[in-house]
Amino acid sequence: MGAGHAHKLYRHAHSPVHELPPHTKLAAVLGFVVVVVSTPREAVWAFGLYAVLLAAVAAKARVPAGFLLKRLLIEIPFVAFALLMPFVVPGQQTTVLGVSLSVPGLWGAWNVLAKGTLGVAASVLLASTTELRALLLGLQRLKLPPLLVQIASFMIRYGDVITDEMRRMSVARRSRGFEAKGVRHWGVLAKSAGALFIRSYERGERVHLAMVSRGYAGTMPVIDEVTATRAQWARAAALPLTALLICLLGRTL
């Protein structure tokens, strides 16, 4: 836990976006993504405007473009899938640079690429401007079952601990001359995974006992309730509402 509670995507800064209450941001991102997904794919310009909207939010949040673009790489496997579509989807064919491509396949690829990229970009913006604990509080505020939020918070809190434990096991294996080369070594790795499970579970038991001894009875007291003023809601809603407007325009045009 020495590494602090910031996750990898978070970028510490002070900006209007950082300071919005977490649940308003969560709701805004979810609304935005829903709008994007339900936009007809023929309205190409609408997706361009969505990208401009996100860029504006990123600028406001002082998230550098390079940072955002690097995080978008997570999408790559699906880019590959999308690029495949023009070749496998049957239907009307068109010829681009001497290669025969299917028109519905091209539309499908565009659809997945545009919507997927915008979704990832929105999530990355959310994650890079919201602290972990704030995110969990926001989820709780959005009426996610408290037990689920507790489980998520334990997972986040102890994720680093368990990962470190795994790394120590790996160091121990390697310092004894072990090198996993192929299927033959799966037994050793699986024993490590088994040991990791036992250590995690036993740590869970210890954590529970420690909590019980401090008066835990199944619920966590909420000591810092997050609240949002109407102005903050309005500011957060600017993103999905503008997107909705674009979407409606896209549907009618």
Added chain:
Amino acid sequence: MHVPDGFINAPVSAAAGVVAAGAVAVSLRGARRELDERTAPLAGLVAAFIFAVQMLNFPVAAGTSGHLLGGALAAILVGPWTGVLCIAVVLLMQGILFADGGLTALGVNITVMGVVTVVVAYALFRGLVLVLPRTRRSVTVASFAAALVSVPAAAAAFTLLYAVGGTTDVPLSKVLTAMVGVHVLIGIGEAVITMLTVGAVVAVRPDLVYGARGLTAPLKLRVGGELVDAAPAAPATAPAGSPKKLWIGGLVTALVLAGFVSFYASASPDGLEKVAADKGIDSKVEDHAAADSPLADYGVKGVEAPRLSGGLAGVIGVGATLAVGTGAFWVVRRRRTHSETAA
């Protein structure tokens, strides 16, 4: 594979979200019934474990490696309720914190990778354990079979969702054969790793393995040369229930699923090469690094796949299979809770 936004259309995503929310709600109640107020720390730590173990690389050959998906492992180690919760939380956090998987596709991801995997794996595991002799070996054998089937079952469930709400009309037979064919091979890796891991845990702390709860022999005391049953120490609340129903349900599930899987396994000619490619893709996916050559391979696979037979009949078959699996599981569960409340 985390499904991104825009892959499945909005209504089906929403429906999957409802299914996922329902499953999580049921699992929350189930887990709380089993673990009381221990639920949060234990499920949280197991979720952290699943998250970590997905990063453990298992080398296959020549630079490629794979990793656990963890659904079957979670189901066997901590039981279906906590298992669904853990996977759902891992997916939720991956979606929100790491932008891995779209937010609107969260329901799809949880339904496919969490609910279907865990339910299929656990139903099959339970059935096999009841049929096989009560030994540690049968626990590992059952976990092998459960993990083996759970991965292609999830792929088939994804295809089903894609058939209903896919945004592009890729021919279904292509999607099904590509998805299931590829995932049968991933499933073999998953099965071996799950079996070895469960075996490792059973060897050290069999009491921690939810799926092996029936195995512990009752404690006996030797009093004056006679073996006497010791006073039972707080009997484990889980198993019991109605074995016959469970037995038949499990057997039917196993037979149907096994037949289905063997059909696809035998229909896949170049096993080794595919494993290598898939495992390559898989590790790349998880590393979020730029994926180079294996993906190109994946494309070729996708195009080649139509040679394997499949089609709508397959989808219907899969649907029926899943229905039988889940149905058997639910009947058994309900019966058990009834008998518990009656008692």
